[in-house]
Amino acid sequence: MERAAGRAAALQRPRVILALLLLLALTSVMLLDGYLRAEVGGDERVRTGAGSGDVPDDVLEGGPILSFPGGEAQNGSAPDRTIVLTFDDGPDPTWTPQVLKVLEEHDVPGTFFLVGSMVSRYPGIVRNLVDQGNEVGIHTFTHVDLSYQSDARITREIEQTQLALAGAAGITTTLFRAPYSSETDAIDNYSWPVYQKLGEQGYTSVFVDTDSDDWKRPGVSKIIKWATPEDGEGAVVLFHDAGGDRAQTVKALGTYIERMKAKGYTFTTVSGAQQAADGRAAGTSAASGTDGADTADTADGTDDAGTGQADGERADTGAPAGAPPGGRDGQGGGAGSAGSALQAAHREATGTTLYEGKALVAAVAVAEWTVPGLATGLGVVGVAVLARFGMMLVLARRHHRKRNKRRFSWGPPVTRPVSVIVPAYNEKECIANTLGSLARSTHPIEIIVVDDGSTDGTAEIAESLGLPNVRVVRQENAGKPAALNNGVRHAGHDIVVMMDGDTVFEPDTVRHLVQPFADPEVGAVAGNAKVGNRRTVIGAWQHIEYVMGFNLDRRMYDLLRCMPTIPGAIGAFRREAVLEAGGMSEDTLAEDTDITIALHRAGWRVVYQEHARAWTEAPGSLKQLWSQRYRWSYGTMQALWKHRGSLTDKGPSGRFGRVGMPLVVLFQIVTPVFAPLIDVFTVYAMVFVDFRASLLAWLAVLAVQLVCAAYAFRLDRERYRHLLMMPLQQLAYRQMMYLVLIHSCVTALTGGRLRWQKLKRTGEVGTPAGAN
Template identity: 45%
Template structure:
């Protein structure tokens, strides 16, 4: 009795294990589908199509902002509990470029800077740095500094601390993967001069300082995003009286040809007036804001950039593939219309004949899965024909006795082949391998033919 109980228990466990096991033919497509969806979502994320927040906070009161910040310089350092405001020395200019890198305009900006032996600071977004890592690497290689500008460019005054940390860490991850460095420079999206700091943005600035970042705004705005013309960009970017300044420009976000042209004139003109164009830390005579990254963090960043690049190529491939498939589908439809017209005209002719009668024997393949209710009618309708036929019923793992019903009919010319459930294509292939005749007809197990 005990032995019998153990056997039944073992059999039950085996059945349960069999039910829990996902067939390999389903597992692989499922894994491919999950990977494809993940890559498409990643692509949407780095294109700001997922989790993007385009709200912008209107100006608020400033009574909670320290006066020394409102009246101070464009470099705000609140790390370690300090509250310092720094300005660029006279005859020193720090050019800053926001929102890049852009594959069209950033290389041109870099070319102009290299031409005039000038350095700048690029506040890059994580989305763009992930998509164009080679440009971030070029910035660092050519002696420029890079800073964080968040990943998705949201107004941080709307965001939770968790979201702020996410924006900073993802932005840093993209820079690490692209150029192998970390940076302590940060510029908030939608920021302006120091005196524009208000009760909404100041707490965010304090929190970012507690995370180890220096906030960099500006005190000279070229307003190049308005495309006011080259002369106007130069006028707005030029500080008065030989004062030092942090100049705001953009290397992304639209057509920047005016910015590039203005920069090519602006640099030599101000150099003649005794200005130097430095990185921020060079201008302030402090240690570099960038430090190399090694080990696991470096490989984590590189893996991130690799996945983003793969998602871009995958999406491009899908677009091309869908375009090809769409073209083929439309072409097939047009061809069917043309050929159906030709066929209709031929059939309507008085002397049209279908050709000589087919007298050769035929093999009929009937894949069947749980067709107990209708399989008898199907098979009887086939053998009722006066044409010589061989009927092969391929039982695809039925659990309702389909195969037994066919065998019980005892009809001549009817064979049954059993197999484990593998799907209709596999059943048909099994039937083809066992067909005796050259002409093969395939039909469903619930179809009835008139004799």
């Protein structure tokens, strides 16, 4: 049997791995989503400025276009009466399309410095932007100040943005603008090495001549005024198409373009300005009435500003030799010419860069759909969980007050003898304590020990005790349901009490347990199972669970008349009801849940008797606990599936299907399955959103659970000291129970089978007083 159990456990390992991989995948999706939103300290400038003694004066005093041809720093500027419109921090789903519409209406191009995380989230906007003839540059992946970052972080920020561009528009770029940068005279000793490093890799760093300061939202007139260069000078002008409300930017942009055109200005991109300057330096004259960018004589098929290729795999798809920079209506635009000099910074993404980029965009698309969907679903689950707590408190209080009234009575006292059935398989450590506790019963009983093929002398120990009214029935090993059915057949009384071989009863337990049978509608009674070995950490966790979860639940279900389970450790049945239901079924691993639902469907009432206490030995190790709860969870699912027909049962016998079945599925399967994600989302929110608010929310939920647990302890007259373990239980034990349930769900969905597994017992649960 041990070998069979080992084989069964081995078959479950792939399903455990599958469950863990599923949780890992969802966690990874949330981490990706958080990283994309650049909320891990990425949106803050990490320095306030430094000296610039290491920066050449020519760079500090030079133009805003900084490249490193041949390894030497070289500044470039926009030609006179030429505007290079640049936009930072996009793409944004609201404002970038509006900016593009204004540019298209006025037939001018723009250069957009894009944040990689935003590119991966809104690839369609980037494709439209490039197709319209605009130019793009890198603005890092998470909008982080690179000055104090490691070389690895700098490389990662650039490469990830290139991948995002490749996946979104099939291109990479050689243009770069650092977040929080300004004019070249702001370069300092901390940022200079970054520009040098990127320059060596072929990137052109772009600064500004004129800053519109539109992010301050000062009003349309001031934005236009601050963006206008003086005395007809050319300028690289900074606007923003993301990062906040850009309504003023959009409104100002059209007016600004019209005014600058009226002053004789033309518009181009960074590459257009570079090539115009190179062409002018070569002595080429510009045609009268055309944009200065049109003075370019030739584009030699390489990046004339010396930017080079950003990546050895990327082919240069700049303007072919002899092609003029061109213009849109003579304005130096070229928005419709994707291969023009105005996009000379673009490179076609090929090979692994292209495929990795597409994979990144696809992964982000999954995250963009998954995370909000999960958040909504988990919000519903969270509300359901809190609603359950509220319902448990209200109904448990009503149940306690109703059952503990002095005038409450089930009917005439039940005093007739009953049969107590003790199924036992290798229970040598516990059987003496179990039978000894029954011998002290204040209610007349007969004790039937059904030895299920034990090999450790359990039957011999039971017989050697010499206790009165004890019969030992031997059978070949056939499992607990068969042993219980055998005991029912040998029972001499019309009420049978079923218990586990490791359980200890108090002297009054049987008397309290059988009193509800005074009501002829009652077919079964659930007792109050309590953890006897609660001195260990694992035992204390289970003690909290038994008192809070199981017993509060049973009070609630009792009042709703849809009790789903009579615990195997302590339950009483009318013998005729058990026989009428066909006995304890071997169809599921949760025979206690199976018979309880069957009794409901047969029209019997099932109730909870809080004063009938039984002390049971809970699993003492995490491995045994996992095995037990896995069997419970899987068996419950089997029983619910077996009795799915109860959903359509009519009349009083259909109450479980109408009320109990939905509640059990919702609160014992659906919400626990998704509950781990609530914890993952809590961590996600603490890291990526608002640590304080998220921590307070988690503590508030913990406080609600603590209130429920404290009330449950009060009803059961338990000592509150064990509640000190509850925070740790929430962090560790609860997660394990969730994983067990997920494991069970995966097993059920994949059609797996699970065998009954015997738990190791120590016999440490003695008298009830010692268990306290």
